Amino acid sequence: MEDPELALVEQEDSVLVQRSQAGDREAFGELIRRHRRQVYGYAQAITQESFLAEDIVQDALCRAFLHLGTLVDVGRFLPWLYRIVRNQAYSQLRSKQAVREQPFSALQRFENDNDKAGGDWSNLDRILHRLSRSFAESGRCTANPEEHLMRTQLHEMLSSMLSCLNKRERQIFEWHFFDYLSPQEIAKLFSLSAANVYQILSRSRKKVAQQRIRVVIDQYMMDRKDLGSLKTKLLPKLAASHASGTWTSVGWALHRVLSYTDHNLSLPMVMGLTGHAFRITICHDDVHIAGPTMYPFRDILPRGLQNLGWSCRMVETQNKRDVSGENANLIDPTMLTAAAKDKRMLQEELPAALDLIHRSIDKGFPVMAWDLFIPEFGVIYGYDDEQQQLTAAECMKEGKLPYDHLGRGTLEDLFILALEERTEKDLRSMLRDALATILDHYNGTEAPTDRGVRGLRAYDVWIEAFHGGGIEPNGNAYNVAVVQDARRLAADFLHEIGTEWQGNDETTGRIRALSSEAALLYRHIAEQLHELAALFPFPSGGNPNTNENRERAIKVLRSIKSLEEQAVSLLERMHAAVI
DSSP states (O other), rough: OOOOHHHHHHHHHHHHHHHHHTTHHHHHHHHHHHHHHHHHHHHHHHHHEEEHHHHHHHHHHHHHHHHHGOOOOGHHHHHHHHHHHHHHHHHHHHTTTTOOOOTTTTTTTOOOOOOOOOOTTTHHHHHHHHHHHHHHHTTTSSSHHHHHHHHHHHHHHHHHTTTTOOOHHHHHHHHHSSOOOOHHHHHHTTOOHHHHHHHHHHHHHHHHHHHHHHHHHHHHHHHHHTOOOOEEEEOOOOOOSSSSOOOOOHHHHHHHHHTTOOOOOOOHHHHHHHHHOOOOOOTTTTTTTGGGGGHHHHHHHHHHEEEEEEEEEEEEEEEEEEEEOTTTTTTTTGGSSHHHHHHHOOOHHHHHHHHHHHHHHHHTTTTEEEEEESSSSSEEEEEEEETEEEEETTTTEEEEEEEGGGGGGGGOOOOEEEEEEOOOOHHHHHHHHHHHHHHHTTOOOOOOHHHEEEEEHHHHHHHHHHHHTOHHHHHHHHHHHHHHHHHHHHHHHHHHHHHHHHOHHHHHHHHHHHHHHHHHHHHHHHHHHHHHHHHHHHHTTTOOTTHHHHHHHHHHHHHHHHHHHHHHHHHHHHHHOOO
């Protein structure tokens, strides 16, 4: 009689997979016994930590057992298992707040490369040179199985990346990176000038870099499919999304994201406690439309959320937001179309951004995003993996956005923010931290910008721009509308603070009195700014550069600055009272 255990040992993986899919646990156990050592070595090669690798393998095997039914090609069980292990390893590394893994980073662990080359393409260049050395050496020495597998996977990825080049581009590209020929040597072989070779290499690098991102996204989506995570999810629209809004789109987006949590705050409280109700940035000379969003998102937004007790996670490009481009309201409308986005560069951070979006929405929280349809803040609250589309909303538009259109707006800027964890804070602590944020802004202690001036000094820059006579009407009108609306919400915020502040002690009485007095000042400021809004209506902007309108605007701005200086003095006294 045939020994059942011996029969399992002699069977091919594909047969064992079919038996496992039919519910044969012994067959799955044989698959684990057969490949556990290999996948553990693979996990350890990625993480460089034996205990972490063991946890990863355990999780991966559980996921493989649960999702084995999704494997259609039973002959590719081992590559499928390796992808699950890799995905689990990268997820663990992210959760440990390690450096985010890129597709080539595993190979870098095996190389001792002390190159200090700089430039946007240095990493890609080093990867290509390292790969060429690696594959050349593989014929002379025997690598361990885990390293060999990684090299094979990277070779397959490299082939996919180079598929975007035409025949001549690919030959020149390979001769330079894999055969180490200089541009001058290649020029002689092709009867070209060295300048032409440099141009071809530069163009090819850009193509390969873009193709690399596409390959990574395809790999990411394949991982989701392997783990049974490929799906469609749409968070419900909440009443807060239809509440009265604000010209400060970041405040609108923060309020909407927070409305999906149990941390219920009014729009004025969100605007006030994050500091956005008190912000002002004015660009020199023309009062550019970019002023209200000309600040480092990575610094300002987390600090505002910390005031509320929330930590966050972000993915962003490294573009300089203090350098203003064209006013998006005034550019050719065709530049805002889907066809225009398709022509722009894919962002290197796109795969990480998609991962953060999926994770947050799966937890029930939308993410805040920048420049989805226009250069403003919006919210992503749904995804469809089959169609590879996001469901998003900005303060003026809701709609679908393809995955690969993230970061391809007119500014070619990508920013995604997701809530992480909340720490309980009482109102006193929130107000104390918020006032510190607000006063830092008013006093100009934030990092300076190239074109804009923040805080109280911004009013001087605004007045100087009117004296200069070169104000751009649409941008000026937008700044007026944003600041007027923000100061209205600042007044509402301070009124709410005075109403909700609990206690009967002397400090409580002082806080209530100061907040009420400050609220009244901000109400006056908003009224005077409303006068400017009527003079310079958005979007037309009126005529800010005529003598009559210039003198009237300067007079109003001087009065507003005086009122705001008085208000800042009251905020300083409030801050001293709550410390």
